[in-house]
Amino acid sequence: MLIECARLRSGRIANVEERVSKLSASVLLSIFPQIPALIYIGYFQEMVFPSDRLLSLWMLILIVVELIISISVLRKLIRMKTIAFYRTCRAEALQLQSTKIKQEADAAYWTKKKMEKSLAVENITMTTRRGVVLD
Numbered sequence: 001m002l003i004e005c006a007r008l009r010s011g012r013i014a015n016v017e018e019r020v021s022k023l024s025a026s027v028l029l030s031i032f033p034q035i036p037a038l039i040y041i042g043y044f045q046e047m048v049f050p051s052d053r054l055l056s057l058w059m060l061i062l063i064v065v066e067l068i069i070s071i072s073v074l075r076k077l078i079r080m081k082t083i084a085f086y087r088t089c090r091a092e093a094l095q096l097q098s099t100k101i102k103q104e105a106d107a108a109y110w111t112k113k114k115m116e117k118s119l120a121v122e123n124i125t126m127t128t129r130r131g132v133v134l135d
Contacts, residue, residue, distance in 0.1 A: 003033045011070070020077055027070050030063055038063070 007029035014023035042048070042056025 003029060007034065018077060018080075020074065020081060023070065023074050023077060027067065027074060030067055030070070034063055035060065 007026055010022045010029065011026035013019060014021075014026055038056045038060050042053050042060070045052075
C-alpha cells in the first residue's frame with residue numbers, strides 16, 4: 001500500500017511538473033514491486049479466491065497499459081528536455097559569439113580612433129614645426 005502511494009504520487013508530480021526523474025521512479029515502482037506482488041496475490045498465495053485471480057489479472061492489464069503509456073511519455077519528455085537543453089546551449093553560444101564580435105568591433109573602433117588622434121597630433125606637430133622653421 002505504501003509503495004502504491006509513492007508510485008502514484010511520483011507519477012502525479014511527474015505529470016504536473018514534467019520531471020523525468022519522478023516519471024522514471026513511477027515506472028520503476030510499477031515494474032518491480034507491483035507486478036510481482038500482483039502475480040503472487042493472483043496465483044501463488046495459499047488460498048486463492050476466483051475473484052483474486054480475476055482482479056489480479058485486471059490490475060496487471062491496467063499496469064501494463066500504464067507502463068506502455070508511461071514509457072512513451074518518458075521518451076517524449078526526455079526528447080523534449082534534450083531539445084530544450086540544446087536550444088539553451090545554442091542560444092548561449094550565439095550570445096557569446098555576438099559578445100565577442102561586439103568586443104572586436106569596439107576594439108577596432110577605438111584602435112582606429114587612437115590612430116586618427118595620433119595622426120592628428122602628428123599633423124599638428126608637423127605643421128607647427130614647419131611654421132617655426134618658416135618664420
